[in-house]
Amino acid sequence: MPGRAALRRASFASPRSLLDSGERALLGTLACALVLLPFVIGGGLLMAARGLLATKTVAELFAPDSWNPMRGRITYLPFLIGTLWVTGLAVLIALPLSLAVAVYASEYAPRRFGAVLKPAVDVVAGLPSVIFGLWGVALIVPVTGYNILAAAFVLAVMIMPIIIQIAMEVFSAVPPSLREAAFALGATRFEVVNRVVLKKSRPGLVAASVLALARAFGETLAVMMVIGGAQKGRLPQGPLDQADTLPTLIANRYGEMSSVPLVSESLLGAAFILFLVVVGFTLVSRVVLARVKRGME
Template sequence: MKETEHPLYRKSNKMRMERFGKGLTFLSVALAAAITAAILFLVFSKGLSTFIMNDGSVKDFFTGTTWNPAEVNSLGKPIIGALPFLVGSLAVTGISALLSAPLAIGAAIFMSEIAPKTGKRIMQPVIELLVGIPSVVYGFIGLTVVVPFLRDLFPGSGFGIAAGTIVLSVMILPTVTSLALDAIQAVPRSLREASLALGSTRWQMICEVVLKTAKPGLMMAVIFGMARAFGEALAVQMVIGNAAVIPHSLFEPASTLTSILTMGMGYTVMGQIENNALWSLALVLLLMSLFFTITVRMIGKGKSS
């Protein structure tokens, strides 16, 4: 018998491969954790520099309405009022979620419950195509179609919260639809059959059984869509107007955290107050992303329990 065919040799070789696999996976996890920790440390250290090193006011940052980090106020503190950007980001994210969620859930119901074969054969490729379209294409379409359309119907230039909301609603629609479809399809078929056997109509079965059972998954789908909408930069920047003011109407120009970051980061010097103020905006974005992630995990735990 050859040495390589001996049972002990094969067992030792298998153990070496198992140790190698465990070591490789551990290194992969450790690398991912190290990169995440490094990003968190960088953003937190840079973002807090505005308040620690440059004597910025946290209260003025969240409640002030004037953004001019290069200047100081009467108290000698930098003018870093980020409230207009926070309002713009929350308004665009919230309204786009309100618009896209019913459409996405309705499309998922149609694909899963009403016309499963036709829906999947026709609508699923369309949804996958929408997911693959770059953000700049959405922004360009919004700039050439949505903005002129709003300008003709409503007073103003067409740039504003409404244009950004429409573009973002279309962008997050395929994401929410796909996740909502997975949540609806995860409902056991036995529940549907039991509901129909008790005399329910198909619509009653969908509303009272399918949607209620899939409610945690549908909420997760909407929150994932909101997370993407909150962090979107280029498409919103092209249609929102980028005015550092609190809008009093959906058709007035506004700004978001991401639009100010993308416009200003390339024109500041590392370590200066203007650059640190932009890092503070990035810190707010990171905290909001963590909030969305924690919310999804809490919903997932409630669903599993």
């Protein structure tokens, strides 16, 4: 935009330009601080946890052991496996359901349906996690008991809105001309969806699931309310086992942080792992999504 740059230059000599440049510097500093914030969080957590690496090797931190900081036994493995079970199952449950809803809303149903679905999805997306936890305790736990499966069901419901919202965006980015071409060749609507729309949106749908996975990975309270918790960090044996996840590890043990040696370091280390995994997931999915949208325009 040459117009605005030129205008800005023209007013350079005016008396208020001094004030303007001060304000510019201030706002610029704010923006730079925000860009640095993720590095500060990640770096700060790593620094805070570095005492742990002085006494343990990385391999020891992920070895099959029990969790007993009093005796110096610290391992992330049971919690990592618990997290993987819960998030993996949640995505497995949520993905097919959400995709079916999104495909129906954007390819089959009349416009009016979207007007009903969107507010419902927004409401579910806006509910706080403790409400999902309550729902889980009221309806899921009586059937499944307090275990990984219950947590996976609760998380699945929590991530469905994310997948539906993004999937509908991705579908609407598929050019209508592609659908029309397929229809013109005599394809049924199912064939158009299956072979054109879904194929064309595959990267976007992968990104949506990764984003949902990231959300599920860090969820704390709702999971804590229904997963039961593991004794001394026992390795979870299957979906019907009680377990702990990395976030529930932090939430359950933060009270011991200032009293028991190495607990502070190891919990902040767990937060660092969460940060790293979630940031990685978010970055990958955002880059893919941005590319998908640009490629389709």
